[in-house]
Amino acid sequence: MTLAFLLFWAGYTVLFSWLLTDFTLTPLNALIGFGSFLISFGLGVVTVFIPYVFYGRFGDKDRTLDPKAHRFIGLILPLIIRILRLKVHVSGQENIPKGHFIMLGNHQSYYEIVVIKHLIEHPMIFMAKRPVFGWPVIGHWAKLIGNVPIDKLADRSAAEAIIKGIKQYKRGAIVTIFPEGKRSFSNSMNPMKPGAFKLATKPKAPILPFTIHNFHKTWKGWPFKRNHVHIHFHEVIKPKFYEDMNTVELAKHVQTMIERQIEHYEST
Numbered sequence: 001m002t003l004a005f006l007l008f009w010a011g012y013t014v015l016f017s018w019l020l021t022d023f024t025l026t027p028l029n030a031l032i033g034f035g036s037f038l039i040s041f042g043l044g045v046v047t048v049f050i051p052y053v054f055y056g057r058f059g060d061k062d063r064t065l066d067p068k069a070h071r072f073i074g075l076i077l078p079l080i081i082r083i084l085r086l087k088v089h090v091s092g093q094e095n096i097p098k099g100h101f102i103m104l105g106n107h108q109s110y111y112e113i114v115v116i117k118h119l120i121e122h123p124m125i126f127m128a129k130r131p132v133f134g135w136p137v138i139g140h141w142a143k144l145i146g147n148v149p150i151d152k153l154a155d156r157s158a159a160e161a162i163i164k165g166i167k168q169y170k171r172g173a174i175v176t177i178f179p180e181g182k183r184s185f186s187n188s189m190n191p192m193k194p195g196a197f198k199l200a201t202k203p204k205a206p207i208l209p210f211t212i213h214n215f216h217k218t219w220k221g222w223p224f225k226r227n228h229v230h231i232h233f234h235e236v237i238k239p240k241f242y243e244d245m246n247t248v249e250l251a252k253h254v255q256t257m258i259e260r261q262i263e264h265y266e267s268t
Contacts (some may be wrong), residue, residue: 001048001075002082008047012040048079049137064146064173070123073141077118084218085226088115092233096120096208100174101236102200105210106189106258107178112212115231116176124174127165127199146173152181158195165199175199179251185216187262192255194247201247207237209254211261232261 016036021029055072063069081088100122113126123145130149133139146168150161169175179196180189200207213230220227234257242250 002079005044005048005079009040009044012043013037016040045083048076052076052137052141061144062146063144064125064168065123065171066145067123069145073145074118077114080114081118084111084114085223086111086115086218087226087228089228089230090119090232091230092210092235093119095233095235097206097236098122100169100172101206101208102169103174103176103208103210104179104196104200104254106212106262107180107183108185108187108212108214108216109183109218111218112215112229112231115212115215115229116210119231120174122174123172124176125168127161127175127177148175162195162199162202166203169199169203169205179254183216187213187216187266189255189259189262192251194251197247197250197254201242201250204239204243206239207242207254209234209237209257211258211265213262213265230265234258234261 013033013036016039017023017033020032020036052072103116103120103124110132113128117124117126125146125148126142127150128142128147130151133142133147133149135142148161148164148168151157165175165177177196177199179192181193181196182190184190199205211230211232211234213232214227215229217227218229237254242253245253
């Protein structure tokens with residue numbers, strides 16, 4: 001998909017430059033050529049999204065467990081990561097278990113979602129904020145592959161969203177939630193909401209905690225600077241470990257794990 005984007009970008013640039021400047025080298029034509037280069041970038045992005053618009057309009061309307069649908073989404077993710085100019089450093093991938101489980105971690109921006117989805121092969125969905133489902137193309141696919149809309153973790157409607165998330169887990173999907181309830185926009189964490197952990201404790205699911213670092217700097221210096229971001233997958237927390245803990249204790253335990261990993265990143 002990245003190669004297709006580059007070909008479209010180059011093709012549009014050459015086409016517009018030929019139509020508007022006839023490749024004659026003058027200061028004005030050079031400026032027009034640069035404008036064509038920038039406009040072609042946007043057109044290239046739009047063009048590679050066209051198959052997603054049409055593919056998602058046909059067939060089953062619920063593709064939560066359809067590997068083909070998730071792989072199709074996966075094709076576009078490396079391109080998005082490249083466009084964002086992120087250098088992703090991953091550790092702890094050996095801790096990712098087979099099968100399905102509940103994933104949870106800290107939340108700094110929307111862009112860690114792209115990276116996490118790219119790294120997990122098994123059909124995986126998110127407990128995502130409701131406005132995301134209204135976005136062009138992305139919103140449709142968010143519904144199609146089973147992502148669950150959630151308003152606020154402290155809101156009463158969150159209980160209904162948690163129940164839907166549990167149902168998706170029981171169907172066989174990996175379900176990811178951000179227990180802070182909102183983005184921190186920094187490497188400091190907001191307190192984790194204990195209620196979010198019911199997504200795992202109710203069905204007695206294995207928990208895979210993860211730590212993300214520096215994702216809040218995604219747009220800093222873009223496109224001239226390439227930002228380094230980190231994600232670490234911790235050891236799985238099995239149901240037997242937390243069976244005697246309440247969700248408040250479990251939330252504190254996981255938050256401590258993540259904050260220690262953030263401290264490690266900050267000190268290196």
